[in-house]
Every structure is written in C-alpha cells, then in structure tokens.
Amino acid sequence: MSKINCNNCNLVFSSEFEYYAHHITAHKSQSTSIKKILILGGGFGGITILRDIEKRFENEKVEITIVSNDNYFLFTPMLPQVVSGLIHPSNISTPIRYFCKKAKFLQATVESIDLDQQLVTIQRSFDNKVRTLEYDYMVLALGGKSNYFKNTNLEKHSFSMKTIEDAIAVKNHIILMLEHAAQTGNYKLQKTLLTFVVIGGGFAGVETISEINHFVRQSISNFYKSINPKNINVVLISSKDRILPEINEKLAKTALDFIEKEGVTVLKNARAVDAGEEFVMLNNNEKLPCATLIWTGGITMNQVISELKCEHGDNGRVQVDEMLRMKNHDNVFVLGDCAWIKDAASNSIYPSTAQHAIREGKVIAENLEAVFDGKKKLKRFSFNSMGIMAIIGNRMGIATIADHDLSGIPAWLVWRSYYLSKIPTFGKKIKIFVDWSIDFLLPRDVTLIGSIKKKKTHGIHITENIPSIKEQLTFKF
Ligand SMILES: Cc1cc2nc3c(=O)[nH]c(=O)nc-3n(C[C@H](O)[C@H](O)[C@H](O)COP(=O)(O)OP(=O)(O)OC[C@H]3O[C@@H](n4cnc5c(N)ncnc54)[C@H](O)[C@@H]3O)c2cc1C
Known part of the structure; x- marks a missing residue:
C-alpha cells in the first residue's frame, strides 16, 4: 500500500484511515483562522x-x-x-x-x-x-430522488426522469421499441411495443409525454414505414381529476385539450399500483400492456x-x-x-x-x-413566483405570468427565451440555440447508441471496515 504524507507536519502514514484520523485530531484546531x-x-x-x-x-x-x-x-x-x-x-x-x-x-x-x-x-x-x-x-x-412509495415493482420496471442517464436511457429505449415494432407483423405485440406510458400528471410528466408523443409520431412517419401509426399509444396517468395541478384549472384544461388532440390518452383519477416487464396495472384493476413505463410521480x-x-x-x-x-x-x-x-x-x-x-x-x-x-443582519426568505410555464408540444406552450395566462406560440417563445437565458454559460446557450434551430430543418435523429461499455478504474479499494467518525477522531498513533 502506498504511503500518505501529511502536508502540514511531514508525518507519513500507511493508510488513508490513519492519515484522516491524524489530520482531524492534529490539525483541525490549527486551521480555525x-x-x-x-x-x-x-x-x-x-x-x-x-x-x-x-x-x-x-x-x-x-x-x-x-x-x-x-x-x-x-x-x-x-x-x-x-x-x-x-x-x-x-x-x-x-x-x-x-x-x-x-x-x-x-x-x-x-x-x-x-x-x-x-x-x-x-x-x-x-x-x-x-x-x-x-x-x-x-x-x-x-x-x-424519485419516490415510488415503496412499490418495488414500479421502481424495477419503470424509467425515472431525474438524471441525464435517465434521459439518454429513455431515448435509446424508445428507438429500440420502434426498431422491434418495425419488424413484427403481430398486431398485439406491435401495440405493446408502441405503448409509451408516463406516470405523473405534473410538469415533469406532461412535458415528458408531450416530447415523447412528438418524437415517436414524427420518427415513425419519417423512418418506420412498416409501422401502422394507428398502433401508437401514448398514455399519461394522472392520480388527480386533472393534469398540471401547479397551474389554474382553465390553463390546465387548455393543456389537456391540446395534448389529447395531439394523440395522448390521459387517464385521470388513475394510479399505477403494479408493473411488470410488459404491463402496468392500474388501481381499477385494468392491466395496460406497455413496453415503456416512465415514472415522474414525486420525490422523496x-x-x-x-x-x-x-x-x-x-x-x-x-x-x-x-x-x-x-x-x-x-x-x-x-x-x-x-x-x-x-x-x-x-x-x-x-x-x-x-x-x-x-x-x-x-x-x-x-x-x-x-x-x-458579523455585523449585518441575516435576511429572511420570502418569494412570490412571477410565473410558471411549460412546453406541451411542438411549438405549443402554456404560461401564467404575473396572473396573466398565455398559451400557444407566445407561451412557447416565452418558455424558450426565459430558460435559455438561465443556462449558465454562453457556450451552452449557443449550442442549445443551434439544436433548436436545426430542428426546424432536419428530422430528429433515431441513431440507437446501444449500451455503453464502461472500463473499470482499478483504484486501490479499502478492504478494512470503514471506521466511524468517532473512531477516526479517537484513533491513537
Ligand atoms: C424532468 C424535470 C423537469 C423539471 N422542470 C422544471 C421546470 O421547468 N421549472 C422548475 O422550476 N423546476 C423544474 N424541475 C424541478 C427542479 O429540477 C428541482 O426543483 C431543482 O433541481 C431542485 O434543485 P436542488 O439543488 O435542490 O436539487 P438538484 O438540482 O436535484 O441537485 C441535487 C444535487 O445533489 C447531488 N447529489 C444528490 N445526492 C448526493 C449524494 N449523496 N452525494 C453527492 N451528491 C449528491 C446531485 O447529483 C445533484 O447535483 C424539474 C425537474 C425534473 C426532474
């Protein structure tokens, strides 16, 4: 095992554990300035x-x-x-x-x-x-993290939507389902492969289902001629009698009407209670065959x-x-x-x-x-949100800004301008703007990246049990 030097006093230690125990006991008080x-x-x-x-x-x-x-x-x-x-x-x-x-x-x-x-x-x-x-x-x-309410089957059989890995995995999975569906003449199987279900009627759920709906329909029409578009089934499950509880009912109804018109089936007052490889079970005992299940049902x-x-x-x-x-x-x-x-x-x-x-x-x-x-008074937190907005389809948005409702292209433009301005670096702003602009000219990419091989970094693993913080503090040399 390699030796570790303490930069403060030049002592040498044979394990990281010894080093940190030494550092905490010997140098913590020295560095208080x-x-x-x-x-x-x-x-x-x-x-x-x-x-x-x-x-x-x-x-x-x-x-x-x-x-x-x-x-x-x-x-x-x-x-x-x-x-x-x-x-x-x-x-x-x-x-x-x-x-x-x-x-x-x-x-x-x-x-x-x-x-x-x-x-x-x-x-x-x-x-x-x-x-x-x-x-x-x-x-x-x-x-x-995603809250599955202790339902292990839902956790096991659904994708979450929290990380960049989640988004890449969902995209690849959708393309894989399109490839499979393009090769089967079995109507029932094709329908299952082309059923995409998102659980959760809040912002993340509605925005995700809208994007999937657009992507699937556009890609099938451009590249998957053997797929019958009638078999596409894009479903949003909402536990409430409406979607988007974060905004007023009128605007939420506008959003609901729009996504339904675009081909999304919205199941209201419905809860997913179980799931398997190829289905999701609802609280009314309806078993919905689907090969893609995405969970946006809250956080814990x-x-x-x-x-x-x-x-x-x-x-x-x-x-x-x-x-x-x-x-x-x-x-x-x-x-x-x-x-x-x-x-x-x-x-x-x-x-x-x-x-x-x-x-x-x-x-x-x-x-x-x-x-x-040491002299200034601490500030109290108080915040009134100026507005709330979402993209709910191709060139379609909804927004409430300073108590004014907006929908359609104006809301979509406001969403894009506002969120682009919040991207932290100029370089990424430009890249996103280019991505959005290219979308006006070219169809979306259906390259299936596949699984990515990961090379393990062979570090030196600590084999002894990890000492508690108390043990580290009381460790004697
Ligand atoms: C799909 C989606 C769409 C959304 N859309 C909107 C929107 O349009 N508008 C809006 O206002 N909000 C939106 N939200 C909500 C918003 O993302 C969160 O409210 C916000 O990210 C919260 O910020 P945070 O810093 O608390 O947590 P996060 O942004 O989640 O950051 C937590 C950080 O902690 C790190 N971390 C977690 N655990 C550990 C650990 N044990 N050790 C080390 N690091 C750890 C994570 O890697 C992450 O970097 C959306 C969320 C999702 C998932």
Missing part, C-alpha cells in the same frame, strides 16, 4: 450559492469546497427535450469545475453527516475510497438527508427557519428540494422547483456573507 464552507450538491441550489459566494468571498480568507456525485450541473427543465432528441445531452449539462474559480470540487457521494462533530463522510466515485471533510459552515443542497429524500438528526417536514425534508438555517444548527443552511421551508405570511410550504432553489441560494449566499461580516 481559515473558515471552511462546504457545499453538498451541484444542482440548482448548490451551484447558485457557489457562483454567488465565489464573488462575495473573492478576497476573503475562506476555503470553499463543493461535493457532488456528478461532475456537472444539470439543467432539468430541458431534460424532456433530451429524451426526444431535440437537444444533445451534454448541452444541458455544465461541468461544475467551470464555476470553481476559488472553490475546490470533489466528485464523490456524500455518505453521512455528523452535525455535532461538523464532519461529512464522502466516498470517491472512481475507487470507492472514503474520506472525511470538516466544515465551519455547511450548505445542504442534495435535492431528492435520499438516505443521507432522511437519517440526519434534525427536525424533518413532509417527505423527510429538512426543516429550516426563515433565514434558511437548519433548526438548532445555525451554521448549516438548507435549500432546494431537500428543504422544508414555511412561508410565514401564508403558512404554506414553498414548492420544490428550480426557480425556488435559485432564489433560496441567493438569500443563503447573502446570509453567509452576513455571518462572516
């Missing part, structure tokens, strides 16, 4: 704070570290457009390192958080090695968040005060999908959207500066 800010999560919340404090603390003696299990920031509102091949996957993903001028980025998975010792244990993705990070101030922005917390010893709200989200600090832990700020934030005026809980995560991020950055300054 430089405060450590640790950001967990590189999504909308984490990146907003990172970009803001990089500017605020440009000339301050502060160590900023950001940890995320992906090395990029993902612009989720455009994820459905990756599924339909409208946008190239890498164009909605920006490497986190692009934002790190002063900060250090670690691509790793957060394994556990010890709020009392102010330590975070992370696992590196390439060799599974574990290490412990200290912090003076921590920002929790770990988002959430990952284990790191749900196991935190703090006050939790609905779905395990972390309760915070008006300044967005974790209750009883003033040096921990929480935001985005993993935060449970009450609006003091209306007594309601702020929704989990990118729009909110960005606003919360700006307030936390300001509050971190106020904490460092």
Whole structure:
C-alpha cells in the first residue's frame, strides 16, 4: 500500500484511515483562522450559492469546497427535450469545475453527516475510497430522488426522469421499441411495443409525454414505414381529476385539450399500483400492456438527508427557519428540494422547483456573507413566483405570468427565451440555440447508441471496515 504524507507536519502514514484520523485530531484546531464552507450538491441550489459566494468571498480568507456525485450541473427543465432528441445531452449539462474559480470540487457521494462533530463522510466515485471533510459552515443542497412509495415493482420496471442517464436511457429505449415494432407483423405485440406510458400528471410528466408523443409520431412517419401509426399509444396517468395541478384549472384544461388532440390518452383519477416487464396495472384493476413505463410521480429524500438528526417536514425534508438555517444548527443552511421551508405570511410550504432553489441560494449566499461580516443582519426568505410555464408540444406552450395566462406560440417563445437565458454559460446557450434551430430543418435523429461499455478504474479499494467518525477522531498513533 502506498504511503500518505501529511502536508502540514511531514508525518507519513500507511493508510488513508490513519492519515484522516491524524489530520482531524492534529490539525483541525490549527486551521480555525481559515473558515471552511462546504457545499453538498451541484444542482440548482448548490451551484447558485457557489457562483454567488465565489464573488462575495473573492478576497476573503475562506476555503470553499463543493461535493457532488456528478461532475456537472444539470439543467432539468430541458431534460424532456433530451429524451426526444431535440437537444444533445451534454448541452444541458455544465461541468461544475467551470464555476470553481476559488472553490475546490470533489466528485464523490456524500455518505453521512455528523452535525455535532461538523464532519461529512464522502466516498470517491472512481475507487470507492472514503474520506472525511470538516466544515465551519455547511450548505445542504442534495435535492431528492424519485419516490415510488415503496412499490418495488414500479421502481424495477419503470424509467425515472431525474438524471441525464435517465434521459439518454429513455431515448435509446424508445428507438429500440420502434426498431422491434418495425419488424413484427403481430398486431398485439406491435401495440405493446408502441405503448409509451408516463406516470405523473405534473410538469415533469406532461412535458415528458408531450416530447415523447412528438418524437415517436414524427420518427415513425419519417423512418418506420412498416409501422401502422394507428398502433401508437401514448398514455399519461394522472392520480388527480386533472393534469398540471401547479397551474389554474382553465390553463390546465387548455393543456389537456391540446395534448389529447395531439394523440395522448390521459387517464385521470388513475394510479399505477403494479408493473411488470410488459404491463402496468392500474388501481381499477385494468392491466395496460406497455413496453415503456416512465415514472415522474414525486420525490422523496435520499438516505443521507432522511437519517440526519434534525427536525424533518413532509417527505423527510429538512426543516429550516426563515433565514434558511437548519433548526438548532445555525451554521448549516438548507435549500432546494431537500428543504422544508414555511412561508410565514401564508403558512404554506414553498414548492420544490428550480426557480425556488435559485432564489433560496441567493438569500443563503447573502446570509453567509452576513455571518462572516458579523455585523449585518441575516435576511429572511420570502418569494412570490412571477410565473410558471411549460412546453406541451411542438411549438405549443402554456404560461401564467404575473396572473396573466398565455398559451400557444407566445407561451412557447416565452418558455424558450426565459430558460435559455438561465443556462449558465454562453457556450451552452449557443449550442442549445443551434439544436433548436436545426430542428426546424432536419428530422430528429433515431441513431440507437446501444449500451455503453464502461472500463473499470482499478483504484486501490479499502478492504478494512470503514471506521466511524468517532473512531477516526479517537484513533491513537
Ligand atoms: C424532468 C424535470 C423537469 C423539471 N422542470 C422544471 C421546470 O421547468 N421549472 C422548475 O422550476 N423546476 C423544474 N424541475 C424541478 C427542479 O429540477 C428541482 O426543483 C431543482 O433541481 C431542485 O434543485 P436542488 O439543488 O435542490 O436539487 P438538484 O438540482 O436535484 O441537485 C441535487 C444535487 O445533489 C447531488 N447529489 C444528490 N445526492 C448526493 C449524494 N449523496 N452525494 C453527492 N451528491 C449528491 C446531485 O447529483 C445533484 O447535483 C424539474 C425537474 C425534473 C426532474
């Protein structure tokens, strides 16, 4: 095993475990003059704070570290457009390192958080090695994961729609189903192969089904002449008696009428209760044959968040005060999908959207500066969303902006302009604009990429049991 040198005192250690135990006990107190800010999560919340404090603390003696299990920031509102091949996957993903001028980025998975010792244990993705990070101030922005409500069959047999891998996998799967369907003369089998079901009538579900509907119908008409378009069955399952509960009923009805006209079947007041390789079972005992099932039915917390010893709200989200600090832990700020934030005026809980995560991020950055300054008062979080919008088909959008409803091409243009302006780098903005422009001229690509072979990185794996943080702290040399 290779030796590890301690940069602070030149001692040499034979294991990483010994080194970190030494570092924590010997050097933690020495380094208190430089405060450590640790950001967990590189999504909308984490990146907003990172970009803001990089500017605020440009000339301050502060160590900023950001940890995320992906090395990029993902612009989720455009994820459905990756599924339909409208946008190239890498164009909605920006490497986190692009934002790190002063900060250090670690691509790793957060394994556990010890709020009392102010330590975070992370696992590196390439060799599974574990290490412990200290912090003076921590920002929790770990988002959430798909909530299958403990239904293991639904989890096993459906695609989720949270990551770039999800979007690429769904796109490839759809193309594979078209290839299979083009080769079978069996009507029943072809119908199953051409049935695409999305569960969840919220924004993510409606945008995903609209993109799939357009992609499948356009691709079949352009390239799959042996497929009878009458066999295409694109289905949206909504547990409510409407879709898009986030917007007013009139606009939601406009959206419903449009997607139904485009060929989407919407099953209202329906819940998926079971699934297999080729079917989904509904709560009315109807068994719907389908080869593609996509789940957008809500989020829950990952284990790191749900196991935190703090006050939790609905779905395990972390309760915070008006300044967005974790209750009883003033040096921990929480935001985005993993935060449970009450609006003091209306007594309601702020929704989990990118729009909110960005606003919360700006307030936390300001509050971190106020904490460092010691004199400024911390800011209370309060936010009234100016609007909400969605793309629901080819050149069709819906939007509510400052209480005004918009639909059709104007809403679609507003959506595109607004979200393009939110893409964090100029280069990616240009690439997305080019993708959108090419779509006016050329049909979508139906290249089946297939499965990607992954070469294993042969790192040195820790073979001993991972010591607890307490053990690391009390380890004697
Ligand atoms: C398909 C889809 C469409 C959407 N459309 C919209 C929209 O149009 N408008 C809108 O406002 N919102 C939209 N949303 C919601 C929006 O994406 C979320 O509300 C927003 O991303 C929340 O930001 P966040 O920073 O809390 O979490 P995220 O953006 O999810 O970021 C969490 C980060 O933490 C990392 N992470 C998680 N667990 C670990 C771990 N254990 N260790 C290390 N890193 C970890 C993840 O890799 C990620 O980088 C959409 C969501 C989806 C899925």
